[in-house]
Amino acid sequence: MxxxxxxxxxxxxxxxxxxxxxxxxxxxxxxxxxxxxxxxxxxxxxxxxxxxxxxxxxxxxxxxxxxxxxxxxxxxxxxxxxxxxxxxxxTDFYGMTELLKKGSVELAGRKVFILGTGGTSKTARAVAKSLGASEINVVSRNPKNGEISYDEMYKRADEVEVIINTTPVGMFPKPDAFAVEPEKFPNLSGAADAVYNPLTTEFISRARACGANAVNGLYMLxxxxxxxxxxxxxxxxxxxKTDKVFSEINKEKLNIVLIGMPGSGKTTIGKIVANALGREFCDTDGEFVKSNGAIADYFNSNGEAAFRDKESEIVSELGAKNGLVIATGGGAILRAENVKHLKQNGIVFFLDREVENIIPTSDRPLGSDREAIRKRYEERYPIYCSAADIKVDSNRDVNTVAADIEKAFNSMEGQV
Incomplete structure (x- = not known):
């Protein structure tokens, strides 16, 4: 080669x-x-x-x-x-420096804790020094040569201001793993992860939830x-060409995820969007039916909990892939783990259709009549809103809704 x-x-x-x-x-x-x-x-x-x-x-x-x-x-x-x-x-030195700048992760005057001891860790130390970190600590499972243990890091939790993960923990195919728990560090202001697959690691997602400026590894790559x-x-x-290539790659790898009530048009609209963007379309309910038969029959025989377990397996599998359009079952967002898996590589669109415009059908075990639909709507609406990155009015023609999703997605700037 x-x-x-x-x-x-x-x-x-x-x-x-x-x-x-x-x-x-x-x-x-x-x-x-x-x-x-x-x-x-x-x-x-x-x-x-x-x-x-x-x-x-x-x-x-x-x-x-x-x-x-x-x-x-x-x-x-x-x-x-x-x-x-x-x-x-x-060139990792250049890449990591640019990543931290792009994500506004400030190291100057901060106490930085670097997870891992390999080659990327050595690069992170050099970058932290060049950007004026007040103190640099290297964290290892087997500390030596001045490194500290993870237990020691937790004991010094109040000192931790910036964390840089240079370990492969959290990388596909084990995206649920994380090296440390950001919630344990009350003064955490910044975090960076050299891992880029998934696009948003568990570590970065949790660091952002803590209010820290947190950046994924794709821009560095x-x-x-x-x-x-x-x-x-x-x-x-x-x-x-860095910004342009990053934006293109990030968009190509992102999944477009559709959530919403049963009957809100997720499957129909998802197929239109997938066709327009040249993407593969996947439907979590459809995937379930392929392996387990009709959802209503499965519900009657095994109960809702068993169905949700199977659904979570499907969501986890699809969420780990890239470049898909994914239509989810109406109740998929009821489990926080599903939302997490959908967001690791995806941007989530909530198809918001008024309850009066949702037609009950017999093949939906929790939405087979008007009263059941209204009850589910009231229970789930706040969860849909919380899980969504973008809310779309789904009371209109399906082609119009699909066009709005395509426009919103195409206008996105790459987020580090």
Missing amino acids: EYGCIGKKLGHSFSAVIHAKLGNYDYRLCELTETELTEFMTKKDFKGINVTIPYKETVIPFLDNIDESAKKIGAVNTVINNNGILTGYN VAQAAKAAELFFNDKTMTE
Whole structure:
């Protein structure tokens, strides 16, 4: 390969998509074991590569030269091959700095706690120092060399002002995991996560709920990739593309999620939106029926709790994917875990249809008559409003509603 990314597990990687948007060059993902890494670096059959977990330190002995800043950091994520001479750089420093600036995460004069001890942690330490952090603490499960334990971090909870997660905790396929609980730190003002898949990690979601400025790792990934491409081709214009590429990638990866009462048009409108945007459409009720048969029959035989359990499994699976239009069952938002899973990679639209315009049907076990519909509406309306990012009037023609959703989605600016 000419250009690409090497690492141990790259199934989650967005790097190839990002580089395809930066320029017209062949960029591939290359998973390597430790043994294969030695052969790859010795063979030198590439022009430029990015290096990711867990090889940002491992590649250093294979290099002929190391950029001064990368040497100080002690981690390399970009290698250039110039006629057999390998030179290592650290573009993560640029990427993380830009991420923190973009998300208004202020480090100057703050006590910063960095989770993890790998190559990205070393980069975070250098960034924190360069941005004027008053104190830098590295947190490890097995502390040594001046690091502190997670227990010690919690004991010093009042001191914690900024947290930077450089561990893979919370990364797909385990998006419910988190390294620390932001709620335990009363003075937390900022948080950053190097993880970018899911787009909003559990850690970042909870940090935002605490009122902290909190940023996801995708912008860092795009910024460092642009800086690496600049080194690949000696092209100073690459970093100028960062905002545009980030916005495009973020939008492509986001799911469009439709919530609302049964009969509010989620399935019909969702199909129109999916067709217009060239996306796959998924319906949580439809997915349930494929595996379990009619919902009303399942309700009668197994009860609502059993149905909700199955529904949650479907929501979790779909919410972890990217680029879908998802229509949810009317009661999917009744479980907080479902809302969380839908928001990890999604923007949530509430199709708000007045109860008088919702027609009861026999195939809806909790909405088979007018009285039942009204009761569900009154119970759920505040939950729909709370879960929604955008509320859309669904009392109009379905094509008009779909067009409004498309317009709102297309006008979105990428949020870090």
